[in-house]
Amino acid sequence: MNFFNLHTHNLNCDHGIISLFPEQLNEITEGKKYSMGIHPWHVNEKQIDNELEIIESLAKQGKILAIGECGLDKIKGIEMEKQISVLKHQIEISDKYNLPLILHCVKAFDELIQLKKESKSTQRFIIHGFKGGRTQTRQLEKQGFYFSFGKALMDNNAKVSESLKSIDKRHFFLETDVSEIPIEKVYRKAAEILGVSIEILVNLIERNRMAVFVTGY
Numbered sequence: 001m002n003f004f005n006l007h008t009h010n011l012n013c014d015h016g017i018i019s020l021f022p023e024q025l026n027e028i029t030e031g032k033k034y035s036m037g038i039h040p041w042h043v044n045e046k047q048i049d050n051e052l053e054i055i056e057s058l059a060k061q062g063k064i065l066a067i068g069e070c071g072l073d074k075i076k077g078i079e080m081e082k083q084i085s086v087l088k089h090q091i092e093i094s095d096k097y098n099l100p101l102i103l104h105c106v107k108a109f110d111e112l113i114q115l116k117k118e119s120k121s122t123q124r125f126i127i128h129g130f131k132g133g134r135t136q137t138r139q140l141e142k143q144g145f146y147f148s149f150g151k152a153l154m155d156n157n158a159k160v161s162e163s164l165k166s167i168d169k170r171h172f173f174l175e176t177d178v179s180e181i182p183i184e185k186v187y188r189k190a191a192e193i194l195g196v197s198i199e200i201l202v203n204l205i206e207r208n209r210m211a212v213f214v215t216g217y
């Protein structure tokens, strides 16, 4: 079965999006699918221009099918103003090349919503590793965000399970991120929470994948 993994750092993944940082440029191999972005934990001011150029050039050549992971983090990383500026540039690239964004967001959802509105981006904004409750989910849904669930489901986080149950099923994905858990296990967990068969869930996410990743997959 096709267990699509929205976000992983495992370079061997063969059905999913392998998330790279610009310094991993040489890891790109034929036949795999990638995203690339500047993570808010790794913003190095001297490198920003060069890294944005790398990302834009890959986007232009069709070598990545999403921008990210990128985003905002109030707990870790450099000052928010700078994080916002780096993210803005990445939103511009995503818009220019029609590529979805895979976002890391920690305690900065208001800023993220604000940025989405201000940029007037028509891109799909996917929040990876989502662990928000229903109120936050609703607030983000109103702004058209997508969600990708992983670790929090495996940790039996009841609040996140409720969010998964309540969301629009056209707007979600599953992922492993840095975890070594097989993606199939995340699907099994999500199927159990949703009370659907694994086949239905796989088909649902395949449909979402085709709707969101219109180019390059």
Ligand SMILES: [Zn+2]
Pocket: 007, 008, 009, 019, 069, 177, 178
């Ligand atoms: Zn990640």
